[in-house]
Amino acid sequence: MASSSAAAVLVCLLLSSAAIAVLAFDVKEILAPEPDFSSFTKYLTDSKVADDINGRKTATVLVLDNSAVAPLAGLSAAQLKDVLTVHVLLDYYDPDTLHRLFKNKSAVIATLFQNSGHAADDNGLLNYVEKADESMYFGSAAADASPDSELIKVIGARPYDLSVIQVSKAIIPPAVAGGSDASTSAGGNATSLAPKAGVDTATSASSDAAAAPGPAGEKKASSAERVVVVGTALGLAMAMAVFGAL
Template sequence: MDSRAISTAFLVNFLLLSAASAFNVTKLLGQFPDFTNFNDLLTQTKLADEINSRLTLTVLALDNGAVSSLSGKPLDVVKRILSVHVLLDYYDTKKIATLASDSTSVLTTLFQTTGIAMNQQGFLKVTLTNEGEVAFGSAVKGAQAESKLVRSVAAQPYNISVLQITSPIQVPGIDSKPGHSTPLAPPPKASAPVQSPKKAPAPAAKSPSKADAPASPSPNPAADSPASSPPKPAADSPDATDDDDSDAAAPGPSDDSGASSGRFIGAATVLAVISSFLAL
């Protein structure tokens, strides 16, 4: 390899290294005391390293007063919020004002490259207010554009631009953990199955007895009181049947037949006595 080829290879490597480290955002912001806190957060969250690894972008910076509203938040949440303030293209004040005049302008941010942005969280919309000011807001539906452009802080044309805005850009849901969803309410405890009421057992059939028999005679006394023999109806009773009549007419031993025999014997004795007196 001749010296010319070596020199060419060295120059290419130098240009690549120079392009890869075209700027250092920490050093750039370090020149402005008003952005010390913002610069520190870029270092703590390691966003400075990601910014410095890119060739072209715009940083929407917050001064010490505006960035204080992020104090107390977890560092991972701060990183997500600040990554929305890094635009993946070069915008100076003139170019951004031109975009703001088009109400449909949407800008891509560094947060979109993380893979955890949801529902347009990784995009910003830029508009003009009624007063003609440039305002930034989240592209999430319903979000308001309330962060206004203040001024240009620093620029290295077509590599990095630092623009100051009035307040942090509010992105709905960005404070939540990635992939985090509100837990469902625990299902209600299953109540014990309602048992159908058991049928009461049928009462055991009671054997008929005299005590249970009705006081008044029934049309069928034999069926009502099988334990006792049914009384026979009198011969002159209207309820008697033909069979009952035949039974009543049949002769049988009774007290009346005995009395008749006594009377017959007495009469015969009287006749014998009379005959004996006549014979005399």
């Protein structure tokens, strides 16, 4: 009887571990086969922002190719991390979900910088707009900024967990670009996500996106994803073997 109980516990642990593994993703695995994004990938890695992304359940990363990263080169380490986290949206988006979710063709979207609690005013938020020709743009929601970074294409995605999208230019909030402190003072509160007039706020795109078709041009699973799937299969096989031995 005791051996049966122990076996049941072991099976539960194996299945739980397998389920957790399936949820994991790695933004660097998506970007690794793309040499045009090597500089941005290095910035994500060196700043540890890649680890922050991989620790999330959902994220959309706005990435720059090597020809567009020059504005990041002169930033301090702290400024660079702030800017990189501005390029990480807290939910899953691709062109289809953006077009479908935001009926007003505009939205205020929270970023990882906003989520840190360090962003002052609207420095941690992005404005999104879709123009009449269906082109899509992002930009800082801070005062005196405009959405002028165009969505170019989807680099890779795992619906509805991780989306990696190329944009045309770096999004640098004015407070960071001006060299001033973009963070709140100690004990300060992050800006609330109050809706602006005529603008949607994005807080639950992934749950709504779950019923939508996958993005066009979706890539095959990365090598890391194939590894966790294999690991899951091995876990299930081990569980079956334990039951068979009872």
